[in-house]
Amino acid sequence: MSSNTLGSNVITQVAIIVKDIESVSDNYADFFGLDKPNIVTTDPYEKSETQYHSKPSEARAKLAFFDMGSLQLELIEPDEHPSTWREHLEEHGEGVHHIAFVVKGMNEVISKLETKNIPLIQKGEYEGGRYAYMDTQDPLKVMIELLEND
Template structure:
């Protein structure tokens, strides 16, 4: 079988993390740490203000970043019932929600997926960096673009 595939123009980007929607991030982190040596996770309670929202409505979520060697899992515990993650858990249960790619060409990537007709689900600013989710059906994958630039060494 030979498939005729397109020749996309976007460069392959850095896998930033895999986002997992959970009911209780602390309990999930404890479970993971009972199996693997994950070290101390980074924990943030994120309440974007209306001026931080690019698309979608404000929400509240606990973000827990857990390192597995070169791979990062982002545990997302909704702190309200308005977020995309609370809706995901209500409809599908806990599980993998999205795959995030760190990009330096954020605007180009957003333009590319928008031009292809993929719905922009939510977009905001976190710690000075823009991020967004696209529904990239078919395939059932939500893709996040996270604006990441090389940082100068200290």
């Protein structure tokens, strides 16, 4: 791993929490002249194994992904179950939730961040990889998502 804490300085994705993903997806597609992406729902706990504050969570979300050149824009509409997505919507309303970086050695990166007093908030699996949200709000003013693809 490089001397960089994450081993990467390339932002892969910016994610925005929304209340109505259909409407906001329409707005982005219209504004940028893009096709509206398919809206997908995250996997149930049996596949995602979502952990929120170290406890199992049934949390799911609707997602839409816009490819914006070298960066992906993700829209997230959370369900009612406990998650970082739901917490953000309730405490801050709609808006930027995280920036994401692809990493290698997810567990090693999480451990390294935790030794710097940056705790893991939520993690889970998705088809082809895994994600982890780290609480970098205080030092970086935005949450960081780690993505590791198989």
